Amino acid sequence: MAACRSAVPVWIMPLSQVVEQxxxxxxxxxxxxxxxxxxxxxxxxxxxxxxxxVIVVGDDKQVSPLAVGEEVDKVEHLQQAYLKDIPNSALFxxxxxxxxxxxxxxxGQVMLREHFRCVPEIIQFSNMHFYEGRINPLRESSSxxxxxxxxxxxxxxxxxxxxxxxxxxxxxxxxxxxxxxxxYTGKTFGVISMVGDEQALLIENLLHQELSPTELQxxxxxxxxxxxxxxxxxxxxxxxxxxxxxxxPLPLRDSESWRQRFNVAASRAKDQMWVVYSLDPTADLKPGxxxxxxxxxxxxxxxxxxxxxVEGAKxxxxxxxxxxxxxxxxGFRVRAQYPVGSYRIDLVxxxxxxxxxxxxxxxxxxxxxxxxxxLERQRVLERLGWRFIRVRGSSFYRDPESTMRWLTGEIKKMxxxxxxxxxx
Numbered sequence: 001m002a003a004c005r006s007a008v009p010v011w012i013m014p015l016s017q018v019v020e021q022x023x024x025x026x027x028x029x030x031x032x033x034x035x036x037x038x039x040x041x042x043x044x045x046x047x048x049x050x051x052x053x054v055i056v057v058g059d060d061k062q063v064s065p066l067a068v069g070e071e072v073d074k075v076e077h078l079q080q081a082y083l084k085d086i087p088n089s090a091l092f093x094x095x096x097x098x099x100x101x102x103x104x105x106x107x108g109q110v111m112l113r114e115h116f117r118c119v120p121e122i123i124q125f126s127n128m129h130f131y132e133g134r135i136n137p138l139r140e141s142s143s144x145x146x147x148x149x150x151x152x153x154x155x156x157x158x159x160x161x162x163x164x165x166x167x168x169x170x171x172x173x174x175x176x177x178x179x180x181x182x183x184y185t186g187k188t189f190g191v192i193s194m195v196g197d198e199q200a201l202l203i204e205n206l207l208h209q210e211l212s213p214t215e216l217q218x219x220x221x222x223x224x225x226x227x228x229x230x231x232x233x234x235x236x237x238x239x240x241x242x243x244x245x246x247x248x249p250l251p252l253r254d255s256e257s258w259r260q261r262f263n264v265a266a267s268r269a270k271d272q273m274w275v276v277y278s279l280d281p282t283a284d285l286k287p288g289x290x291x292x293x294x295x296x297x298x299x300x301x302x303x304x305x306x307x308x309x310v311e312g313a314k315x316x317x318x319x320x321x322x323x324x325x326x327x328x329x330x331g332f333r334v335r336a337q338y339p340v341g342s343y344r345i346d347l348v349x350x351x352x353x354x355x356x357x358x359x360x361x362x363x364x365x366x367x368x369x370x371x372x373x374x375l376e377r378q379r380v381l382e383r384l385g386w387r388f389i390r391v392r393g394s395s396f397y398r399d400p401e402s403t404m405r406w407l408t409g410e411i412k413k414m415x416x417x418x419x420x421x422x423x424x
Contacts, residue, residue, distance in 0.1 A: 015040065018047065018050075019043075022050060024049035030053065032047050032048075032054050034098060036058060036230065037058035037097060037098045038058030038100070039062075039065070039230055039231070042092060042094060042098075044098035045098065056099055056102040057099075060099060060103065064099075064100065075094065079092060079093065088104050111134065115135045117270055119140070119270070121302060121305075122272075122301070123135060124137075124304055124329075125293075125297040128297075128304060128329060128331035129259075129293060130263045132408055133404075134329075135329075144271040145183055146183060150297070150301040152275050152276075154276075154277055154278070155170050157170075159242060159243060159278075161198060164199060164244065167276050168202045171191055171203055171238045171274075171276055172203060172206045172210060174274060175189055179211075187235040188236070189219045189234055190220075190232075190268060191204075191221075191239075191240065192224065192237060193225055194225075194239065194241050194242055194261065194262070194291075195243060200223040200225060200228075203223050207223070226265045229264060229268045230264050232268065233269070235271045236269060236272045236273075237265075237269035237274070239273065239294075241275070241277040241295075243279060244278045245280070245283075249283070249285060250291075252288065252289050254289060266294060266297075275298040279295070281296060304328045308329075311336040319360050320336060320346055320347060323358065323407070324347055327411075332411065333349065333351065335348045335350065338357075343377055345357045345381070346359055346360045347360065354414075355386070355387075356387055356388075356411050357386050357388045361390055387414050
């Protein structure tokens with residue numbers, strides 16, 4: 001290995017082998033590319049010392065290191081003793097990934113928006129709830145023969161510790177039925193447990209009892225938690241939510257770590273995703289709970305796509321349609337050309353009985369000479385309680401991503417609290 005190091009121009013290997021085979025003081029590469037850096041902890045820092053240039057590839061919206069068993073007080077003491085003069089030293093505690101450190105230290109972030117893995121109905125959940133509609137799915141629904149692309153299976157399950165035996169048994173039955181179905185010939189399968197490893201282990205044991213080793217190998221059957229699937233994929237994924245309720249709504253599950261897990265779990269299936277659950281989403285789960293959002297998406301995966309098609313036909317201009325499309329993909333419920341008496345509002349965003357009006361300025365329907373008329377109409381509607389945000393076409397077409405990020409932020413503020421109208 002030592003003799004061929006300089007003769008091979010490109011090396012691809014896991015971090016453990018890099019540490020064994022190369023030394024920073026001796027082996028300097030022109031470029032090092034670190035893939036899945038959001039899963040790499042502090043040990044990945046050695047890679048930054050081995051290259052003239054480094055490309056760090058990761059996603060802060062996916063599962064990061066958990067620092068399990070770490071003694072926080074001791075780590076903080078070491079940081080204060082040895083890292084006080086190091087920029088961003090607070091990130092060097094085992095809970096942040098190499099991607100987090102690189103993003104905070106160097107900047108220059110580029111978002112890769114083209115998505116090749118999932119059909120649109122599957123990736124739409126992550127696109128709406130974690131990426132503000134910025135992902136561009138490149139696969140067409142027709143590229144998969146498995147319909148519908150997202151399926152649900154509700155069972156009368158019960159939770160036993162971190163397992164749900166009824167959900168486990170149902171998933172095994174579904175996998176066996178799929179294997180017997182010619183439509184699934186050659187398809188690979190995966191099972192993701194959203195609560196711990198015990199449910200995944202239970203399902204794995206049941207599958208080993210009922211399927212031959214050859215079938216398990218041919219189907220690349222993997223059972224695990226979201227972290228174990230990060231960077232991986234299967235044609236068909238079964239998600240077990242595990243949780244059950246005793247009658248009262250469960251505590252809200254929407255923390256950043258849970259968002260990362262749900263994002264990974266809901267974006268591993270290429271052709272079909274099954275959501276198996278035991279809960280009543282409206283009675284057992286609070287609005288905004290990730291479990292409820294996933295179930296609701298699975299029950300109606302084409303909701304946002306249908307909204308874009310139906311409401312887009314009502315929009316007066318291409319600019320309005322573009323804004324509507326971005327907002328719909330970001331998870332908002334949007335209505336175009338909303339009637340209020342004798343007036344019409346370009347776009348209206350609705351949520352839990354609250355409404356925000358969006359005025360789209362700068363196209364041929366709203367040129368500068370019509371702005372006084374538009375503002376007079378806005379003042380009349382504001383006296384009726386309407387709240388407005390105005391977005392200009394010049395800003396949108398110059399930098400659509402920044403404009404929509406600003407607009408979605410303003411909408412969220414208005415839906416949550418009373419704020420003054422602003423113009424971008």
